[in-house]
Amino acid sequence: MxxxxxxxxxxxxxxxxxxxxxxxxxxxxxxxxxxxxxxxxxxxxxxxxxxxxxxxxxxxxxxxxxxxxxxxxxxxxxxxxxxxxxxxxxxxxxxxxxxxxxxxxxxxxxxxxxxxxxxxxxxxxxxxxxxxxxxxxxxxxxxxxxxxxxxxxxxxxxxxxxGPMAMFYRQDVFDKYGIAVPTTWDEYVAAAETMHSADPNQFITSDTGDAGFTTSMIWQAGGQPYKVDGETVSIDLQDEGAKKWTSTWNTLVENGSLAQTPGWTDEWFRGLSDGSIATLLTGAWMPGNLEAQAAEGSGQWRVAPMPQYTEGDTATAENxxxxxxxxxxxxxxxxxxxxxxxxxxxxxxxxxxxxxxxxxxxxxxxNDPAFLAEAPEYFGGQKINEVLSQAAADVVPDWQYLPFQVYANSIYSDSASSAYSNGTSLDPVLEAWGKASADYGTQQGFDVTTK
The missing domain is CATH 3.40.190.10 (Periplasmic binding protein-like II)
Structure with missing residues (x-):
């Protein structure tokens, strides 16, 4: 990417x-x-x-x-x-x-x-x-x-x-609301509530239900929902990591702290440009996209490690x-x-x-010193590659994808769209997604079990 x-x-x-x-x-x-x-x-x-x-x-x-x-x-x-x-x-x-x-x-x-x-x-x-x-x-x-x-x-x-994940954030927005840059997910949720309560048009981030983002977030939470051994497949989208992620994300979905703005649209880039979308949790390939499509945000964006479920941890995922x-x-x-x-x-x-x-x-x-020393003006002169390179080393190991992940990703919105638009729990979404993915895998000749 x-x-x-x-x-x-x-x-x-x-x-x-x-x-x-x-x-x-x-x-x-x-x-x-x-x-x-x-x-x-x-x-x-x-x-x-x-x-x-x-x-x-x-x-x-x-x-x-x-x-x-x-x-x-x-x-x-x-x-x-x-x-x-x-x-x-x-x-x-x-x-x-x-x-x-x-x-x-x-x-x-x-x-x-x-x-x-x-x-x-x-x-x-x-x-x-x-x-x-x-x-x-x-x-x-x-x-x-x-x-x-x-x-x-x-x-x-x-x-x-x-695409090791990091948190891209608007320093000016956090300064405006007197919020410290979050290092834990509890702090992230609190920051979302503070800024959205102060201004209903201010959102911590946007999410309308994206399969790649969802799997990456479960990965970062330590989940292993897919286990594959040849043609034998196990799907558990209710595992500890999945539950850990939804316990955080459900709060943001249910209290309206997420902008319902589809990614990669003009409206989305306007939100990134004017700061009404305050963070992006995404892969390290993002800087060029921001510079090209959200030019008005130049000088305001920064990069930090992904928030953690336990203070002091460093886990991240690929996206x-x-x-x-x-x-x-x-x-x-x-x-x-x-x-x-x-x-x-x-x-x-x-x-x-x-x-x-x-x-x-x-x-x-x-690990090239010249790469690590790059300090783009767009990011206020921050040496962003120091953060992004460390993220590459902090990716949680042993993740697996389904041998029919392309199809599984294509049907995620069938389960997710109503939850995001109605502000309801994502747990039934993951359960339904896992079942639909398993049904498809079985039809294709795989030996699929679900939990």
Missing amino acids: SRSLPRSAKRAIALGLGVVLAGSLAACSSGSGGGSSPDTASADELAAALKEKSTITVWAWAPAVEPIAEAFEAKYPDITVDVQNVGTGADQYTKLQNAIKAGKGAPDVAQVEYFAIPQFSLSDSLADLSGFGYDDLEDDFTASTWNSVTDGDAVYALPQDS GGSSIAVMEQSSNKLVAAEFTKFATAEEEGKQISFDAGGFPSTTSDL
């Missing part, structure tokens, strides 16, 4: 189209083949492939991918990279799934968000990059992003960017981010794999991504 491209962030709320798995697990798996390229290669074989004339096709929506492709072609003049934007997020996943089912038509390389990786990896649709030695790259990436692209010894993609994967159908896996590595793990490709606003998933860049 790029910090500099609002439309890329929109995809978390644009998943209403969903993605239907290809009939059943068996049908999906059997239709994913078709490539004749080897799944293993030595470093010498990979280097040799780059000296032979060939073409790879890349499906991606992130704006950085095109200049990365141009740089790759300049470095390897025998290679042509055909970058195609076939749609953002769910639109691309639908086309990928159709190609998998047909057994042909998939690209060599695809951009895939972290939450969608299990859907494609479980169906054997993504090439295992460990056969190219890329398992040795583990220490190059943050633990949370590496966990999102791997399963055991298999490496199904390489992380391109990340957004994408990987680059090689499709199993590819007939040019060696070149596709090297492009994937160039885009995510090599200096030239990474820098292009950073210049376009992507937040690093690579530990060396997160």
Whole structure:
């Protein structure tokens, strides 16, 4: 998820189209083949492939991918990279799934968000990059992003960017109401009530019910609602972490402290610009979006760690981010794999991504003194990357997504919209969402249990 491209962030709320798995697990798996390229290669074989004339096709929506492709072609003049934007997020996943089912038509390389990786990896649709030695790259990436692209010894993609969560806040609003910047969720709720009571048009944040935000908040609370072991899936959206989050968020929903303003709309950006929306709890890719779309807030925004359930804790979660994967159908896996590595793990490709606003998933860049010293005027000269880099290290480990998370996210609003608009508890929302997700998973051939 790029910090500099609002439309890329929109995809978390644009998943209403969903993605239907290809009939059943068996049908999906059997239709994913078709490539004749080897799944293993030595470093010498990979280097040799780059000296032979060939073409790879890349499906991606992130704006950085095109200049990365141009740089790759300049470095390897025998290679042509055909970058195609076939749609953002769910639109691309639908086309990928159709190609998998047909057994042909998939690209060599695809951009895939972290939450969608299990859907494609479980169906054997993504090439295992460990056969190219890329398992040795583990220490190059943050633990949370590496966990999102791997399963055991298999490496199904390489992380391109990340979205560790932090609290973006308006210093001027907190100063206006004499409120200290909250470090705990109890303080956050109290701050919300203080400012909204003083001015009914002042809100601590906005939320109309977003699946990606909800799962990230449960993650930050220590929840593990999804447990996946192959085709065996357990869903518990009433676990301790989920309950911990709703115990806080229900108060804000029920007392009207949340702006009912859909994200990524003009109205939303106006609220961020004029300060009527005082905080954003979101991924580290957000600064570029604020600078571009909420320019009037320049100098007033700051960044702080996420509020905690227990004073002194440092837990956070990921929200957004994408990987680059090689499709199993590819007939040019060696070149596709090297492009994937160039885009995510090599200096030239990474820098292009950073210049376009992507937040690093690579530990060396997160700890680079120059990166940590950046002090944007928009954020009042604060060294915001010190906070955001630490957030990357504080992500709660061992989170899992459903192998049908794309579909699950697409139906969240079916349960959530009325609760947000009517100011009622979110606990029944999560319960209904879990049941609907489980029903769908069972229909697709998974062994699903709910608690």
